[in-house]
Amino acid sequence: MSWTDDAAQPRRVREALGAAAGRFTFSATPRLDAELLMAHALGVSRERLLLRHLDDPAPHAFAALVERRADQEPVAYITGSRAFWTIDLAVGPGALVPRADSETLIEAAVDHFGARMPARILDLGTGPGTLLLAALDQWPAASGLGVDRSTEALAMAQGNAVRLGSATRAVFRIGDWAAGIDERFDLVLANPPYIGTGEPLPPEVRGWEPAGALFAGADGLDDYRRIVPDLPRLLAPGGAAVLEIGASQEAAVSALLRQAGLEVNVRHDLAGHPRALIAT
Numbered sequence: 457m458s459w460t461d462d463a464a465q466p467r468r469v470r471e472a473l474g475a476a477a478g479r480f481t482f483s484a485t486p487r488l489d490a491e492l493l494m495a496h497a498l499g500v501s502r503e504r505l506l507l508r509h510l511d512d513p514a515p516h517a518f519a520a521l522v523e524r525r526a527d528q529e530p531v532a533y534i535t536g537s538r539a540f541w542t543i544d545l546a547v548g549p550g551a552l553v554p555r556a557d558s559e560t561l562i563e564a565a566v567d568h569f570g571a572r573m574p575a576r577i578l579d580l581g582t583g584p585g586t587l588l589l590a591a592l593d594q595w596p597a598a599s600g601l602g603v604d605r606s607t608e609a610l611a612m613a614q615g616n617a618v619r620l621g622s623a624t625r626a627v628f629r630i631g632d633w634a635a636g637i638d639e640r641f642d643l644v645l646a647n648p649p650y651i652g653t654g655e656p657l658p659p660e661v662r663g664w665e666p667a668g669a670l671f672a673g674a675d676g677l678d679d680y681r682r683i684v685p686d687l688p689r690l691l692a693p694g695g696a697a698v699l700e701i702g703a704s705q706e707a708a709v710s711a712l713l714r715q716a717g718l719e720v721n722v723r724h725d726l727a728g729h730p731r732a733l734i735a736t
């Protein structure tokens with residue numbers, strides 16, 4: 457069935473949203489998904505969609521977007537963008553879709569630095585530039601380095617830096633974690649892969665997002681084991697490293713950080729799960 461009941465009496469945006477959300481039963485946010493796709497089809501913000509367009513005829517372009525989402529493609533890959541912290545990032549297949557949970561790292565860093573400002577920031581595994589570009593938006597005088605082993609992700613990061621007006625303050629470089637980096641930083645951010653290879657994942661993640669951004673050995677800790685020993689030499693005096701962790705990894709990653717001689721604090725996400733470790 458098409459999104460218009462017939463040519464004379466087109467389906468309204470309001471009804472099309474309800475019908476689309478009803479097809480996204482696999483999603484934790486079916487209505488939000490439908491609204492983001494409709495806003496994209498109409499070329500308006502979601503806020504404007506809800507205020508002004510609910511009684512408009514549904515655009516024909518919406519139907520194809522709904523089919524893609526029904527195939528469990530992430531909304532951000534369909535619309536080509538994702539809001540994160542104070543910025544909008546262009547994203548596509550080849551880079552992890554930024555997660556709201558990862559904003560916990562920026563919150564933790566903001567609280568840690570308070571009125572001080574980190575001047576130099578390192579983002580290990582930057583993907584589409586997510587954490588570095590959010591931090592540079594937070595601290596307009598700061599500059600930083602984003603490292604990733606994915607050339608596709610780095611191309612998106614560079615494009616995002618240009619679009620966000622941060623290109624003069626952000627350098628993106630291909631690399632294997634901190635190998636070859638001999639500078640010290642006030643803030644080191646890292647959201648490495650941390651899913652165990654056998655762990656169950658929803659099809660919209662396992663089927664669409666890059667495996668190299670998700671999996672880190674049998675217990676999901678392989679990349680922390682490689683990153684953590686380098687943190688002491690990467691941190692400037694008074695500096696902090698903020699690492700994202702999986703909900704069950706607080707004890708294991710804290711132990712690695714303490715073995716490296718660092719003090720550890722934890723920060724929880726909005727769902728109450730331990731999400732970020734702050735190491736000083």
Ligand SMILES: C[S@@+](CC[C@H](N)C(=O)[O-])C[C@H]1O[C@@H](n2cnc3c(N)ncnc32)[C@H](O)[C@@H]1O
Nearest residue numbers: 554581582583586604605606632633647649669
């Ligand atoms: C979970 S994603 C995080 C992306 C982004 N920082 C975010 O928070 O949304 C992990 C990132 O680490 C990168 N990565 C994986 N192994 C790496 C390695 N050995 N060296 C550098 N980057 C790596 C992946 O390509 C991916 O972009």
